[in-house]
Amino acid sequence: MKGWRGTIIRVDLTNEKITKQPLNELVAKDFIGGRGLNSKTLFDEVKPGIDPLSSENVLCLAPGPFSGTQLRLTSRLEVSTLSPYSYILGDGNVGGSFAHHLKKAGYDQIVITGKASSPKYIWIENEKIELKNASDLWGNTTWEVTDILQKKYGKDISVACIGQAGENLVRFASTIVDKHSSAARGSGAVWGSKNLKAIAVKGTGNVELANPEEFKQLAQEDKEFFLKDHLQHEVIARYGTHIGMMSWCPGYRYFEKYLSANEIPENLTPEAWKKYEIGRMGCFECPVQCKDVNRIPDGKRAGEICAALEYECIACMGTNCGIEDPIIIMEMENLADKYGMCVIPLGNTIAFAKELYNQGIITKEDTGGLPLEWENSDSQIELIHQVAMREGFGNLIAEGMYSFAKIIGRDAMDYCYHVKGFSRGPFPSGLFALAHATSSRGADHLRGRSWAYGENDPEVFPILIKIGMLPPQMSEDPVKGLTISERATTLTDSIGRCKGAVNSWVCAVPLVWKYPLFDGLAKLLTLATGFDFDAAKLEEIADRIYTLERAFNVRQGITKKHDWLPQKPEVKRTPQGEEEVKKHYEMLTDYYRVHGYDLKTGIPTRERLESLGLKYIADELEAHSPYKEWDGPPLWPLDKYPHGGKRA
Amino acid sequence: MKINVKVVGPLQQYVKKPKSQWDLPEGTVVNKLLNLLGFPEKIRKMPIMVLVNMKFCKSDVKLKDGDEVILLWPVGGG
Numbered sequence: 234m235k236g237w238r239g240t241i242i243r244v245d246l247t248n249e250k251i252t253k254q255p256l257n258e259l260v261a262k263d264f265i266g267g268r269g270l271n272s273k274t275l276f277d278e279v280k281p282g283i284d285p286l287s288s289e290n291v292l293c294l295a296p297g298p299f300s301g302t303q304l305r306l307t308s309r310l311e312v313s314t315l316s317p318y319s320y321i322l323g324d325g326n327v328g329g330s331f332a333h334h335l336k337k338a339g340y341d342q343i344v345i346t347g348k349a350s351s352p353k354y355i356w357i358e359n360e361k362i363e364l365k366n367a368s369d370l371w372g373n374t375t376w377e378v379t380d381i382l383q384k385k386y387g388k389d390i391s392v393a394c395i396g397q398a399g400e401n402l403v404r405f406a407s408t409i410v411d412k413h414s415s416a417a418r419g420s421g422a423v424w425g426s427k428n429l430k431a432i433a434v435k436g437t438g439n440v441e442l443a444n445p446e447e448f449k450q451l452a453q454e455d456k457e458f459f460l461k462d463h464l465q466h467e468v469i470a471r472y473g474t475h476i477g478m479m480s481w482c483p484g485y486r487y488f489e490k491y492l493s494a495n496e497i498p499e500n501l502t503p504e505a506w507k508k509y510e511i512g513r514m515g516c517f518e519c520p521v522q523c524k525d526v527n528r529i530p531d532g533k534r535a536g537e538i539c540a541a542l543e544y545e546c547i548a549c550m551g552t553n554c555g556i557e558d559p560i561i562i563m564e565m566e567n568l569a570d571k572y573g574m575c576v577i578p579l580g581n582t583i584a585f586a587k588e589l590y591n592q593g594i595i596t597k598e599d600t601g602g603l604p605l606e607w608e609n610s611d612s613q614i615e616l617i618h619q620v621a622m623r624e625g626f627g628n629l630i631a632e633g634m635y636s637f638a639k640i641i642g643r644d645a646m647d648y649c650y651h652v653k654g655f656s657r658g659p660f661p662s663g664l665f666a667l668a669h670a671t672s673s674r675g676a677d678h679l680r681g682r683s684w685a686y687g688e689n690d691p692e693v694f695p696i697l698i699k700i701g702m703l704p705p706q707m708s709e710d711p712v713k714g715l716t717i718s719e720r721a722t723t724l725t726d727s728i729g730r731c732k733g734a735v736n737s738w739v740c741a742v743p744l745v746w747k748y749p750l751f752d753g754l755a756k757l758l759t760l761a762t763g764f765d766f767d768a769a770k771l772e773e774i775a776d777r778i779y780t781l782e783r784a785f786n787v788r789q790g791i792t793k794k795h796d797w798l799p800q801k802p803e804v805k806r807t808p809q810g811e812e813e814v815k816k817h818y819e820m821l822t823d824y825y826r827v828h829g830y831d832l833k834t835g836i837p838t839r840e841r842l843e844s845l846g847l848k849y850i851a852d853e854l855e856a857h858s859p860y861k862e863w864d865g866p867p868l869w870p871l872d873k874y875p876h877g878g879k880r881a
Numbered sequence: 882m883k884i885n886v887k888v889v890g891p892l893q894q895y896v897k898k899p900k901s902q903w904d905l906p907e908g909t910v911v912n913k914l915l916n917l918l919g920f921p922e923k924i925r926k927m928p929i930m931v932l933v934n935m936k937f938c939k940s941d942v943k944l945k946d947g948d949e950v951i952l953l954w955p956v957g958g959g
Contacts, residue, residue: 463937468928468955479927480891480954495895495921504926692889696951700935 235443236298236762237261238339242362244355246427247288247347251355251362256341262764263846267297268324268726269778270342271313275322276781276850278346281788281860284867285317285419286402286426288348294335294393294408294432295343297729298761301336301440303452305459306731308333308517310393310410317426318404318419318578318633319654319675320866321786325416325575326679326726327408328516331391336729337436349428354394356386357434367430371400374571374881375409382433394431395421396573397878398621402426403631404866405578409570413524413541414516417575418674419633425875443763451757459520464702470513473523475503477544484553486607487581487588488650488658488801498557501547506559514540516731529567532560539563549580553658554587555607565617571881572621581656582634583616585649586626594643601625623876631874635865650799652676653791654865659799662817664711668718670796670817671824673782679732681719704750712823717750720775724754727778777845780828780837784850790863793835796821882907882946884914889953895924911940914950930955 234256241254264273271293283289292314299307310332316323335343338359352367370378375396382392391411398406399421406421424430442448459465468476477483478501482491499505509527524541542563550565551557569576589595590605597604603612603626619627629637634656638649650659655675660666672680697703707714725732751768758766783791798817804810825832829841836858842851884903888896897919905914911931920929931938932951944950 464930464955467937467939468930472928476928476955493891493894494924494927497923499923502923502927692887693953696889696932696935696953700932700937 234258234261234762235441236302236758237266237341238336238438238440240340241342241344242340242357244343244345244364245347246345246349246353246364246429249349249353249364251364253362261298261341261762263774264778265298265724265727265758265774266341267295267309267311267729268313268326268723269774270295270727271311271324272322272778272782272785274342274344275313275315276785278344279315279785281857283315285315285320285323286422286869288346288427290315290317290423290426292345292420292423292427292429293342294331294345295341296332296336297727298341298758300332300729301334301436302442302761303449304730304757305452305456305518305520306516307729308519309726309729309731310335310416311726311729312393312408312416312420314418314420314423315789316419316674317402317422317866319635320863321653321789321791322674322782323418323420324674324726325407325418325420326732327393327410327414327416328519328731329391329393329411329414330517331393331410331432331434332729333517334391334434334436336440337438338434339436339438343432345427345429348426352428352430354382354429354431354433357432357436358386359436359438367428370394370430372397372878375573376412376571378431379412382431386433386435390433390435392431392433394573395424395429396571396621397881398422398572398574398631399425400430400878401621401623401631401875403572403574403620403623404633404636405575405582405631407573407575409573413514413570415570415573415575417577419575421573442761444760448757448760451760456520465521469523470521472503473525474544475506475525475542475547478503478547481544481548483544483548483551484584484658486555487553487584487648491658492552498552500557500559501551501562506542509539509559509563511538519731527563529560529563532564534564534567537567539567542566543576546576546580549577549584550613551580553584554580554613555584556610556613558610561610561614564614568614568617568621568881572617574617574621577657578633578655579617579620579630581658582630582637583613585634585637585656586616586630588648589641589645592648594645594648595641599626599629599641618880622878622880623874628871628874628876632868632871636868639865640868640871644802647802650801652797652799653786653795653863656799659801659804662798662813662820664715664820666798666817667712667820667824668715670798670821673779673786676799680722681715706750710823712820712827715824716827719779720751720772723775723778724751724771727774728754728758773845776828777847780841780845781847781850783828783830783837784842784847784854787836787854788857788860790860791835792862793821793825793833795863796835882909882944882948884909884944885947885949886914886918887949887951888918889951892924892929892952892954895920905944907946908943911938911942911944911950914944915940915952918952928955929953 313324515522653675
C-alpha cells in the first residue's frame, strides 16, 4: 500500500502473543486511519456493557496516512478505548514523535487486547516487536520511565507510557507521550488494567507514496506557509494555547463565572508567562513550536522544567480551582504529567469538590481533614498526590466527577455540570453548548469547533471568510457550520494531523489557505495513497466515522436524553432556564436532521447508516435495542482498586 | 488622514472610545490608534490581531489615508 504501511500490530497480552495483520484496503479507504480506524476497530471488537477496566476492553493506537511523511504537523497519535471515565467512546489525540516513529517502523495501528499476568512493556524497532518484562518500570513516573527506556534504547526513540495514576486505575489517567503530551479520556487506566506500562518505538523506514515528487512539493509549500503566516508566527508560535486566557473565557471557582480578558489575574495573562520561558518546543519537526519550555523559579520545585503548559491546565487547575499562583500551576502541571493524568477532569473534579466543600455539602469528615478553601494551594497539591495514589479523599476524586457525585449523594449531582460524565462547565444554549452536548466523546471543545465567537457577533464570520480564515460554507445556518467543523476535526484526527498549532478557525485542514475546504486534503491523500479522493468523498468518510462513533455510544446507552444542556441549580426550572432548554432542543432537532438521527431518540436511522455503508451497524442496533440506559461506568468498591506508590 | 476602524467580537467590550472614523496625523502607527481607542493596559499587552485593508499587520505599521483597520482576537471558540 502507498501512504499507509499496510500492517497492523495485534498484541494479545493474556497469551503474550504478538501478530502482524494486513490492513484491509477497503477499511483504510473508508476510515482513513488514526481516529477513524480506531473507532471502527472499537465498534467491531468491544462488546457493549463490558467493564472498561476488565481484560475485555480494547486499546488502539494509530497514526494517520500522513504521519512519517514530509508533510509537517503530522506526528499525531490517536489513542482510543472504551473510556473507564465516561463509559462511552474515549479517544485522545496526542503529539510528540510516537506517531512519526510508529509509521516509519512500518505500522498503521496497534491493537491491544487481554491482560498480562505481570507488568509488561512493548519494544518496537522496525520489524522487531518484543513483549518485555516491566517489573522494574512499574511504580515509576512517566518521566522516569521515558528516561530509563531512552537510556536502554537510545535518545532517538519515542515512549508512550503511564505513571502511577494509570497503574492505580485513576479513571482520568492519560497515556503520556514523550513526557509532556497527554492522550486523555482515561486510556491510562486501561493500560494499567492490562498491566501494560509502556510502548517504546523506533522507526527508520520510509513511507512509500504514490506520487512522491508532487507530494513533496506541496508539503514544502505547506511548511513555508506555517513559517511565514502572520497568525502562526506572531501568535501561535509565541503564545500557543495561552491565548485562550484572552478569548476562551476560563471558569473561575467552579464556574461561578467565566473570566473575560480584563478579569484574568495579571500573573496568568499570555505575556506574563514569558518571564519563566527559556525556550519553545513542538512535536516532531514542527515548524510552529507552539509549546513553551519554562523553568520554575522558586518554591518546592525550583529549577524544574515545566514544558508544554497549556491553557487547559491554567484554566482547570488554576482559575477554576481558585488558584492564581503561576508557580503552583506549573508544579501541578508537572505532577499531572509525571503521574499521567489529564488536567481537565482532574482540575474540574477538584473544583467540583471545592464547590461542594464551600457549599457545606461535604465537610472535613469527607475530605479526610483536608481543608478545601478555594485559595488553599497546599491542600490542592496534596489532593493531586492522593488522587494519583488513590489514597484518602483522593480515591473518591479519582473516580471522576460523575461517579464522585453518585457516591457522595446528598445534593452533589445538582452541581455536577457534565455531559456524558465530562465537564467543561454550564454554558448558555447556542452552538458552543450544542457542540459540547453532541460531541462523540462527551463534553468537549475539539470535536465540533463551536464558533462561539462568531455566534456572538455576526460581523466576525464575513470578515474571517473574506481573509480566507474560514470556508465560505460557514456563513450558512449555524448547525450546518457546526457540522462542517465536525467533519474537519474528524478528518484531521484521522489523517494524523495537528489541529492545535494550526489556525483554530479552520481546524488544520491542510492547505486550506490555498484550496477550498477539503479539496487540498483530497489532493494530498490522492498523491499519498494513489486512490482517488475528492471533497465530497471526504465529507462522506467524516460522516461515516462520526455516525459510527454515535452508534458506539448508543450501544453504551446514550440517547437524546444525554445530549443535554447542563445548568446551575439556580437557573434550572426558572423561566429563563426553561427558555434556554427550549432553544437548545430546537437546535438539537436541527442537528439530528442534518446528521440523519431519529428526531425522538437521537439514534442514527437505518436509512442514514445504510447510505454510509454501515448496514451491519443498523442491523446490530435494531437487533439489540433498547440498550441499558447510560449512567456512568460500573463502579468498583473503593477498596478494590490498587493504590499507593512512590510520590513524585 | 481619515482612518476607518472596526472592532469585532468580544474585543468590542474593551473599547472606551468606540469611534468608527478617526482623523489622525500622517504616519500614525497602529499602536497609537490602539491607545486612542482606550483599550485597558492589560488588553493592550495581549496579542490583538490587526487587519489593515484585510491583511494582517504588526502594530508598528504606519497607516495611510483611507485605510480600513479591523481589530479582533486571533482565535475563538476554544
